Amino acid sequence: MNIQRKVLSLFAAGLLMCGFVASAHAHNARVLKVSGDAEITLPGETAAKPLTPGTEVPQGATISTGDKSTVDLETFPGAVATINANASVVVEKLGLTKQGDLVTSQEALLDLKKGNVVSTIDPTKRAINHYGVRTPKGVAAARGTVFGVSVQIEGTTVATMHGTVTINLPNGSVQVPFGQALTNDQVTSIAAAAQAAGFSGTVAQLLNQAVSAVATNVATATGAAGSDSSTATSVLAAVVSAASGAVPSQAAAFTQTAITAVVASGSTTSGASVTTAISAVTESAARAVVAAAGSNSAAASAGVAGVAQAAAAAVTSSASTTSGDSTSLSSAVQAVTQAAVSASPSSATAVAQGAAAGIVQATVANASAAGTDATTAVNSAATSAALSTVASTAVATATSSGTSNAAQVQALADAVSLAVNSSTASAASSSASAAGTTVTTTPTVSVSTTSSNGTTTVTASATTTTAGTATTAGTSVSTFGANGAVTTTTNGTTTSTAGSTSGGTGGTTTTPVTPGTTTTDTGTTNTGNNNNPVNEASAPGGN
Numbered sequence: 001m002n003i004q005r006k007v008l009s010l011f012a013a014g015l016l017m018c019g020f021v022a023s024a025h026a027h028n029a030r031v032l033k034v035s036g037d038a039e040i041t042l043p044g045e046t047a048a049k050p051l052t053p054g055t056e057v058p059q060g061a062t063i064s065t066g067d068k069s070t071v072d073l074e075t076f077p078g079a080v081a082t083i084n085a086n087a088s089v090v091v092e093k094l095g096l097t098k099q100g101d102l103v104t105s106q107e108a109l110l111d112l113k114k115g116n117v118v119s120t121i122d123p124t125k126r127a128i129n130h131y132g133v134r135t136p137k138g139v140a141a142a143r144g145t146v147f148g149v150s151v152q153i154e155g156t157t158v159a160t161m162h163g164t165v166t167i168n169l170p171n172g173s174v175q176v177p178f179g180q181a182l183t184n185d186q187v188t189s190i191a192a193a194a195q196a197a198g199f200s201g202t203v204a205q206l207l208n209q210a211v212s213a214v215a216t217n218v219a220t221a222t223g224a225a226g227s228d229s230s231t232a233t234s235v236l237a238a239v240v241s242a243a244s245g246a247v248p249s250q251a252a253a254f255t256q257t258a259i260t261a262v263v264a265s266g267s268t269t270s271g272a273s274v275t276t277a278i279s280a281v282t283e284s285a286a287r288a289v290v291a292a293a294g295s296n297s298a299a300a301s302a303g304v305a306g307v308a309q310a311a312a313a314a315v316t317s318s319a320s321t322t323s324g325d326s327t328s329l330s331s332a333v334q335a336v337t338q339a340a341v342s343a344s345p346s347s348a349t350a351v352a353q354g355a356a357a358g359i360v361q362a363t364v365a366n367a368s369a370a371g372t373d374a375t376t377a378v379n380s381a382a383t384s385a386a387l388s389t390v391a392s393t394a395v396a397t398a399t400s401s402g403t404s405n406a407a408q409v410q411a412l413a414d415a416v417s418l419a420v421n422s423s424t425a426s427a428a429s430s431s432a433s434a435a436g437t438t439v440t441t442t443p444t445v446s447v448s449t450t451s452s453n454g455t456t457t458v459t460a461s462a463t464t465t466t467a468g469t470a471t472t473a474g475t476s477v478s479t480f481g482a483n484g485a486v487t488t489t490t491n492g493t494t495t496s497t498a499g500s501t502s503g504g505t506g507g508t509t510t511t512p513v514t515p516g517t518t519t520t521d522t523g524t525t526n527t528g529n530n531n532n533p534v535n536e537a538s539a540p541g542g543n
Helices: 001-018 190-196 202-218 229-246 248-262 273-291 299-317 330-342 347-372 376-385 386-400 408-436
Strands: 024-026 029-035 038-041 061-067 070-074 079-083 086-100 102-121 131-134 138-142 146-152 155-160 164-169 172-177 180-183 186-189 444-452 455-466 469-480 486-490 493-496 517-519 526-527
Touching: 001 079, 001 248, 061 070, 070 086, 070 102, 070 186, 079 202, 102 202, 138 146, 146 229, 155 164, 155 172, 155 190, 155 229, 164 517, 172 180, 172 186, 172 526, 180 190, 180 202, 186 190, 190 202, 190 229, 202 229, 202 444, 229 248, 229 273, 248 273, 248 299, 273 330, 299 330, 299 347, 330 347, 330 386, 330 469, 330 486, 347 376, 347 386, 347 408, 376 386, 376 455, 376 469, 386 408, 386 444, 386 455, 386 469, 386 486, 408 444, 408 455, 444 517, 455 517, 486 526
Parallel strands: 102 131
Antiparallel strands: 024 086, 029 070, 038 061, 061 086, 070 079, 079 102, 086 102, 102 146, 131 138, 138 164, 146 155, 155 180, 164 172, 180 186, 444 455, 455 469, 469 486, 486 493, 517 526
């Protein structure tokens, strides 16, 4: 018997040494960011200490935030809790299980005493994630999700912006899927809950905080929204879609926050895939406001134009799309315009007008901040062909189905040209005035169309006039044929190709026509839910 026990002991020891037996490890959460005033009370202590980035937070600690304050807490790799103002959270449980060097399970449970917490959890790690937020109603549990929880005197609210959340109650469980919220003990749509509170209640607040939280995670590449560009794009687009559909009056603001994160240097979506992310986020917001507008075409058009203006301003403001490669800004605004027009083809003129305004406004603001001449800056935007790209892309995308005759296409081109020129002049004047500077000349854009052998070509040229001399500053050419694919060439360089919904076009950088679709240069398409991104925006992550 003694020999048998020794053999078993040696065998067990061997398994441990080889890493075949899982073992629990001590684990602390980590503070990533602190804005404003926040404190931590460690287990067994009564005195609170100021909370700073990099602080290790053990199980049993309490975090408290003050007015206008937030804390980003990484509870385990790939899960970030954004603790918002006037909140109190107890880190109830932290756990990490490994099999050798491989993490097989990671767990966090936060006890939200009061305030709002938005949780962003990497959907690619759902198999090992175990995350929850305790509320007076029960534990809101998730594995790869974006959701917000609010505990106030008035009650508890849980809103899901990506994936699915399960509320574990004493007598059972309740599912809160994407686009839904638990409020007043009822599960309803986020839009209905936001509208019931006059768009200023807890749900609307959680939506604002969720867009900001996920955008921060994407911009700083925490991995909570996914460590790869495709996942991060899908998660961010889903959250923007949910927020824009529920509170369409803030869709432009949501879009600008998200696109600013997408184009940030070092973001999860930076690099070669940035135009895909720009397109997906823009189109998700645009389709959401169109769906929210219903039969009100004027509201839909205004909403989509606002989204395009915000997205164009965001990419123009970013150093990553205005420096280095001379085609980067034009490529970015092409993605914005094509995505917005795809969401609402009848709004092509309004989209072009909005995008042009966004480019000029951001250009003047950039010049003012740098102390440079605003006129030169605006003319530079024309030289880069950003403005002409907006015009040619809007016309080509709106008519790419091939159902319009030549006269109708040219009529649209004329309308877009007038809209862009009016918008450019107005934006230049108002933006310069606001910045305390002047713009002495503004570019004008002309658009022409030709058709031959089933292919329509839309040419847009921006012209600047100085001392009575007109100079062609930048030219954009968009072509489309019977297959609906739109190819845009800027100043002689093909910047991007907008493929049809069924696939991509090889050999170019392709922007998706529908949210949740990523097209590569091999023509491969990875498709999420392309039917209605307001109801489900290609949301990997599940529960």
